[in-house]
Amino acid sequence: MELKTKVNAAEGKMDLTITREFDLPLELLFRAYTEPEIIEQIMSNPYSTAKLLKFEGRNHGSYQQESTDAQGKVVFRANGAIHEFSPNRKISRTFEMENTPFGIQLEIYEFEALTDSTSKLNMHVIYESVDQRDQVLKLPFAQGLNMAHNRIQEIAGKLK
Amino acid sequence: MNLRRDVFQAIADPTRRAILLLVASQAMTAGAIAANFETARPTVSKHLQILTECDLLEQEQYGREIYYRLNPEKMKEIASFIEPFRKMWDDRFNQLETIMKQIQSKKSE
Numbered sequence A: 001m002e003l004k005t006k007v008n009a010a011e012g013k014m015d016l017t018i019t020r021e022f023d024l025p026l027e028l029l030f031r032a033y034t035e036p037e038i039i040e041q042i043m044s045n046p047y048s049t050a051k052l053l054k055f056e057g058r059n060h061g062s063y064q065q066e067s068t069d070a071q072g073k074v075v076f077r078a079n080g081a082i083h084e085f086s087p088n089r090k091i092s093r094t095f096e097m098e099n100t101p102f103g104i105q106l107e108i109y110e111f112e113a114l115t116d117s118t119s120k121l122n123m124h125v126i127y128e129s130v131d132q133r134d135q136v137l138k139l140p141f142a143q144g145l146n147m148a149h150n151r152i153q154e155i156a157g158k159l160k
Numbered sequence B: 001m002n003l004r005r006d007v008f009q010a011i012a013d014p015t016r017r018a019i020l021l022l023v024a025s026q027a028m029t030a031g032a033i034a035a036n037f038e039t040a041r042p043t044v045s046k047h048l049q050i051l052t053e054c055d056l057l058e059q060e061q062y063g064r065e066i067y068y069r070l071n072p073e074k075m076k077e078i079a080s081f082i083e084p085f086r087k088m089w090d091d092r093f094n095q096l097e098t099i100m101k102q103i104q105s106k107k108s109e
Helices: A026-031 A036-043 A130-159 B014-025 B030-034 B041-053 B072-081 B083-108
Strands: A005-008 A015-022 A048-055 A061-069 A074-086 A090-097 A104-113 A119-126 B057-062 B065-070
Touching: A005 B083, A015 A130, A015 B083, A026 A104, A026 A119, A026 B083, A036 A048, A036 A061, A036 B083, A048 A074, A130 B083, B014 B030, B014 B041, B014 B057, B014 B065, B030 B041, B030 B065, B041 B057, B041 B065, B072 B083
Parallel strands: none
Antiparallel strands: A005 A015, A015 A119, A048 A061, A061 A074, A074 A090, A090 A104, A104 A119, B057 B065
């Protein structure tokens, strides 16, 4: 089966690309990146609620977002400057996770219509170094391991 | 075995990637591998040593010859390493698609 989301991260490079085809018209896809309430909804998951502390969707704008867990504790905060904001075409921005050693990444989002009802997003993400890119790439892998580990502890705890 | 090297560091080099491709089809001796490259024999040997150290290649002795072959288990580890990152984005995009479809259908009602 063809994967809908593709990640291309060549070894030894400080960038990567993420591409995805959507069963959505271009305008609707772009709206998912422009309306604060929709952005918050998309960034939230069963474990955390996302909130935009600041969002200026325009050229030379900026943003700041945070996620809180069920107890209201802030688990994630990120911010960045928006360089270009061209409706239905392109967004370029920086992204930085606050209080982490991952540095700044430059993100270039390109939106294109495939048909009247389908569209495509091309993301090009450039990191400060090869090492930093690899650290970020490994993050979900490490989290996955942690989650598996916690789950095992949880199950093991019940067996006691 | 001395595991001082990172697998990802090992595959960062184009010659080492070419070696992995070569031995993917069949086990080969160091001499047969080196014959495919312009580089000096000791350089190829060094690459083979690095690939062996991080378990991407396995050595097998046949008579007087040592054959190198790919360790598919270790290769799988590399392929799966990026998978959680891809999955994270895939989940995020799936959620985006679902939410936007709800908005789309609400609008057309």
